[in-house]
Amino acid sequence: DQQVKQNSPSLSVQEGRISILNCDYTNSMFDYFLWYKKYPAEGPTFLISISSIKDKNEDGRFTVFLNKSAKHLSLHIVPSQPGDSAVYFCAACTNAGKSTFGDGTTLTVKP
Amino acid sequence: ETGVTQTPRHLVMGMTNKKSLKCEQHLGHNAMYWYKQSAKKPLELMFVYSLEERVENNSVPSRFSPECPNSSHLFLHLHTLQPEDSALYLCASSPVDRPYEQYFGPGTRLTVT
Numbered sequence: 001d002q003q004v005k006q007n008s009p010s011l012s013v014q015e016g017r018i019s020i021l022n023c024d025y026t027n028s029m030f031d032y033f034l035w036y037k038k039y040p041a042e043g044p045t046f047l048i049s050i051s052s053i054k055d056k057n058e059d060g061r062f063t064v065f066l067n068k069s070a071k072h073l074s075l076h077i078v079p080s081q082p083g084d085s086a087v088y089f090c091a092a093c094t095n096a097g098k099s100t101f102g103d104g105t106t107l108t109v110k111p
Numbered sequence: 112e113t114g115v116t117q118t119p120r121h122l123v124m125g126m127t128n129k130k131s132l133k134c135e136q137h138l139g140h141n142a143m144y145w146y147k148q149s150a151k152k153p154l155e156l157m158f159v160y161s162l163e164e165r166v167e168n169n170s171v172p173s174r175f176s177p178e179c180p181n182s183s184h185l186f187l188h189l190h191t192l193q194p195e196d197s198a199l200y201l202c203a204s205s206p207v208d209r210p211y212e213q214y215f216g217p218g219t220r221l222t223v224t
Contacts, residue, residue: 002153032211043115043201043215044154089154097142097210098167101154 003027004092006102015111019077023090023102026071030092030100033066035075038087038104047088048075080109114138115216117202123222126192132219134185134202142210143185144203145177148218154201160185161207192223 005024013019036044050057050064057064063076090102115136124130145157159167160179176188203213
């Protein structure tokens with residue numbers, strides 16, 4: 001049973017527009033939710049996190065929204081840039097550092 | 112450069128071999144992690160070390176043996192692996208008080224023949 005799911009394997013967006021990446025989870029016991037970005041031949045890079053007691057966290061062009069009642073989180077990137085093209089992983093983490101990852105969504109930002 | 116290095120980057124080994132993967136972090140973190148990423152599957156947590164003590168073993172077979180001699184180094188000792196163990200093995204580190212903020216190495220691509 002996959003506890004963290006990213007139902008869209010890919011997303012294509014025009015440069016300058018908003019990218020919205022989605023993630024659903026099933027376990028209410030997670031303490032933090034995270035987004036990572038991954039380029040080929042590199043490990044994932046931490047992007048942004050949100051505590052389970054918050055509903056929004058913003059860092060520059062990146063904003064993460066958490067809807068606990070729907071067990072859903074999303075990452076908004078605005079404006080999108082071609083350099084944002086990568087695989088984005090959603091993850092959920094406990095205070096003990098136990099992280100569960102989604103399958104990833106490949107974002108392509110077209111110039 | 113994320114401050115987490117892994118060696119070797121690629122490894123091919125037979126099922127009877129013994130090898131070790133090495134991870135080193137230069138970020139001053141005191142928690143370290145091993146993950147496995149198989150083809151078409153999400154990243155799977157294997158082990159968690161916090162302050163050099165193993166705090167999580169995520170039902171990993173005993174043919175994988177981790178070692179954390181100090182807060183900067185983490186090893187994964189491999190012996191009598193199976194072909195299905197072929198995968199990308201990723202190491203990560205974090206501050207112990209911010210376990211959600213993990214920094215990953217580039218991984219070791221392991222092929223078991």
